[in-house]
Amino acid sequence: TYYGLWSGGHNGDVRVLGMPSGRELLRIPCFRPDALVGWGITNESLDVMGRNAQGGPLYNVADTHHLHASYKDGNYDGRYAWVNDKLNSRIARIRLDYFVCDKITTLPNVQGFHGIFPDKADPVDPAINYTTRVFCGAEFSVPLPNDGTDANTPEKYRSLFTCVDAETMEVRWQVLIDGNCDLTATSYDGKLAATNQYNVEMGVHYEDMMSAERDACLFFNIARIEEAVKAGKFTTYGTSKVPVVDGTQAANKDPLTALTGYVSVPKNPHGVNASPDGKYFICAGKLSPTTTTIELSKVLDWFDGKLQNIDDSIVAEVEVGLGPLHTAFDGRGN
Numbered sequence: 001t002y003y004g005l006w007s008g009g010h011n012g013d014v015r016v017l018g019m020p021s022g023r024e025l026l027r028i029p030c031f032r033p034d035a036l037v038g039w040g041i042t043n044e045s046l047d048v049m050g051r052n053a054q055g056g057p058l059y060n061v062a063d064t065h066h067l068h069a070s071y072k073d074g075n076y077d078g079r080y081a082w083v084n085d086k087l088n089s090r091i092a093r094i095r096l097d098y099f100v101c102d103k104i105t106t107l108p109n110v111q112g113f114h115g116i117f118p119d120k121a122d123p124v125d126p127a128i129n130y131t132t133r134v135f136c137g138a139e140f141s142v143p144l145p146n147d148g149t150d151a152n153t154p155e156k157y158r159s160l161f162t163c164v165d166a167e168t169m170e171v172r173w174q175v176l177i178d179g180n181c182d183l184t185a186t187s188y189d190g191k192l193a194a195t196n197q198y199n200v201e202m203g204v205h206y207e208d209m210m211s212a213e214r215d216a217c218l219f220f221n222i223a224r225i226e227e228a229v230k231a232g233k234f235t236t237y238g239t240s241k242v243p244v245v246d247g248t249q250a251a252n253k254d255p256l257t258a259l260t261g262y263v264s265v266p267k268n269p270h271g272v273n274a275s276p277d278g279k280y281f282i283c284a285g286k287l288s289p290t291t292t293t294i295e296l297s298k299v300l301d302w303f304d305g306k307l308q309n310i311d312d313s314i315v316a317e318v319e320v321g322l323g324p325l326h327t328a329f330d331g332r333g334n
Contacts, residue, residue: 005067007083012062014083014094014101030092030101031062031085039101048104063087066183069096070166071120072130074188074278080166082134086112091136093169103169107136107162108240111146114139115183118166121190123223128190133172133222136162137181137195141202144176145238154204160244161195161220173229175247175260178202179216183271183326187296188278193220196269196283200262210287216262217272217283217292219299220247224259256305263299264311266290271326276333280315284327291318291327 002019012032016025031049033040040049040057050058067083069076081094089110093103107113113136122128141157143150150156161175179200186193197216203209225245228234234243245259252258266288273282274296281299283292298313307313 005069005081007064007067009065010061010063012064012085014064014067014081016099026099028094028099028101030083030094030104031064031088031090032060033057048101050104050106059088061087062090066115068117070118070131074120074129077130080118080131082116082118084113084116084136086114086139089113091116091134091164091169093166105164105169105171107138107164107171108242109142109144109146109160109174109237109244110136110138110162111140111142113137113162113181115181115195117184117186117193119186119190119193119222120188123190123226131166134164134166135184135186135193135195135220136164137184138162139180139182141180141199141204145240147238155202157202157204161193161218161247163222163225171242173225173234174242174244175220175225176244177218177247177260178249178262179218181218182269185272185274185281187274187281191222192296192299193222194218194272194274194281195220196265196272197262198268198270198286210268213267213288214264215266215268217265217269217281217294218247219261219263221259221261221303224257224303228259255302255307255310258303261299261302261310263292263294263313265292265294265314266317273327273329276329282327285320289320291320292316293318 004017004019006015014028029039039045062085069081070079089107118131119133138159163172179197181195199209229243247260265283266285268287270286271284281294293316301307302310
C-alpha cells in the first residue's frame with residue numbers, strides 16, 4: 001500500500017490517495033481557504049497564505065497543476081512536496097510528516113509557471129545528495145518589469161526560469177531565456193535542470209507561436225549559473241532584488257562558458273522527464289506525435305566543448321502515434 005499525491009486544480013489544494021485503491025484519504029489545503037480545517041481562517045494558516053489589506057487571505061483563487069516530492073540518494077525521502085499555483089505565480093511546500101502546507105512563496109517577474117521539480121543532488125558537493133533547490137519554469141512571457149511600461153511592446157516580453165531554496169523557500173536566482181517553459185526535470189547528479197519549451201519564436205499570437213516546426217528542450221548548467229550569480233554577473237528587475245542571469249541563446253554561444261543549452265525538439269513539447277537510470281531526458285511532443293530521447297552525458301560534453309552541436313545529444317526521436325501530453329516511467333524504467 002502506498003500514498004499518492006495529486007494536485008487539486010482550481011481547488012488550490014493537494015489530494016492524498018491510497019494506492020492501489022485510489023481512495024481519497026485527505027485533502028491538504030494550500031492556496032485557497034478551507035473551512036473544514038480552518039485553513040485561511042486561523043492566524044497560523046493566514047501567516048502561511050499571506051493576508052490582504054482587510055486581514056483575510058491574500059487570494060481566494062488558485063490553480064494547482066504539478067506536484068513533486070523531495071529526494072535523497074536518488075529516491076523520495078518523505079520530507080517535503082511542492083506544488084505550483086499557476087494562477088498567481090506561487091509555490092507551496094508541504095511537510096510530509098504532518099501533511100500540512102508550511103510555506104508559500106510568490107515568484108517575482110513571473111506571471112504564471114507550470115512545471116516545477118526539485119533537484120536530487122548538489123552539482124558540486126557530492127556530500128549533498130538530497131534536495132536543496134526547486135526549479136520553476138515560467139509559462140508566459142511578460143514585460144520586465146511588468147509595470148505597464150512595455151505592455152504595448154511585445155518584442156520585449158520574456159520568460160524566466162526560477163530557482164527556489166528548498167529549506168528557506170526564498171528565491172535564489174532566475175534565468176532570462178528565449179521562449180516559454182512548460183514542465184521541468186532534473187538530473188540525478190544535480191548538474192543539469194531542463195525544461196521543455198514552446199514558442200521559441202517569441203510570438204504573442206497563436207499563428208506566430210506555432211509557426212516553427214521545432215521548439216526546444218532547454219538545459220541549465222546549475223554550477224555555472226550559481227558561479228555567475230556569486231561573481232555579480234546578473235541584473236535585477238523593478239523592485240525585486242532577485243539576481244537574474246542571461247540565459248538567452250545570443251549570450252550563450254560558447255559552450256565553455258554557456259549557462260544554458262537549447263536542444264532542438266519537435267513542435268510544442270509538453271513534458272520532460274529524467275530516466276530512472278540517470279542517462280536520458282525524454283522530451284514529449286504535443287503538436288508533434290514524437291518523444292525525443294536526449295543523452296545526458298552528451299549534453300555535458302557540449303558544455304565541456306567536446307560536442308560541436310548540442311543537437312547531437314539527441315539519440316532517438318520516437319513516433320508514438322498521438323501527441324503525448326505527458327510522459328512517465330513505470331517501475332521497470334520503461
